[in-house]
Amino acid sequence: MIHFAVRENAAWCDLVCATHGRPGSLDTDAWSVSRRSPPLYPDAVTLRPGLDAGLLRRIDAGPGASVKDSYADLDLAGHGFDVLFEAQWLHRPPGSPVGHEALVPVTTAGDLKAWAHAHGGGSVFRPDLLTDPRVRILGLADGHGGWSGGAVLHDAGEVVGVSNVFTRDAAPEQVWAGVCAAGAGRHLVGYEQDADLATARRHGFRTIGPLRVWLR
Incomplete structure (x- = not known):
């Protein structure tokens, strides 16, 4: 069920970004936007476990960039990122x-x-x-x-x-x-x-x- 939750959330993020003229791109690894997303929304959402910092090439990874690490297994600490918050998926x-x-x-x-x-x-x-x-x-x-x-x-x-x-x-x-x-x-x-x-x-x-x- 977690995979459904992750993909729904990515679809919602894409919908919100599209209303701001910033539709994202989607593949089996992640959803992402190449331009900065609206406030409160991530620039990328991982769609499977096991990804690495190569994901950052898909986004504007400068100050203010954010990534939703959907499986809590992505380490971005060595790339200038800090954990903003941790949460639990729900069903x-x-x-x-x-x-x-x-x-x-x-x-x-x-x-x-x-x-x-x-x-x-x-x-x-x-x-x-x-x-x-x-x-x-x-x-x-x-x-x-x-x-x-x-x-x-x-x-x-x-x-x-x-x-x-x-x-x-x-x-x-x-x-x-x-x-x-x-x-x-x-x-x-x-x-x-x-x-x-x-x-x-x-x-x-x-x-x-x-x-x-x-x-x-």
Whole structure:
């Protein structure tokens, strides 16, 4: 299942980069972009274990470059990179939701701008995402025209990727319950760390392998 999670994440990164006019390239080894990716997104995602630093030839490897080491086995320490963070890939098999669906679709450019502000990603999230049938941007309305939490679901065929889960004024449990309700009946994949990892596991996700992100 980890291979499905990795490839879904690479496809999501490619989709986001494409909305910024920077579509990536894909082969059996990795997904990558030759120009710097938007903020919060990697310049490369490894698609199999056992790669080496030759991957850096595919990207602009100068300051600010980042690589998602999907199998946590790539050593870039000798090439000017440090580990930005480590996390765990997650999988939730199809099943009943935990709680009810509290998240609602974000459908307009104005709502997306407010959602992105609440998320912290700002202009990373372009309106083109709203017209892609594979993408559901979901939010927990705060009752005042804004958003107190949210997430993105990306349908990659065999699995649905869960990413960009955030909370402001909402309880994390409420947002994760909404994610599970929105994705009920599908294999859900993603990755998390720290408190969000613990919350996801309480909602039926299990860890399926480690990853790390390297930053120069």
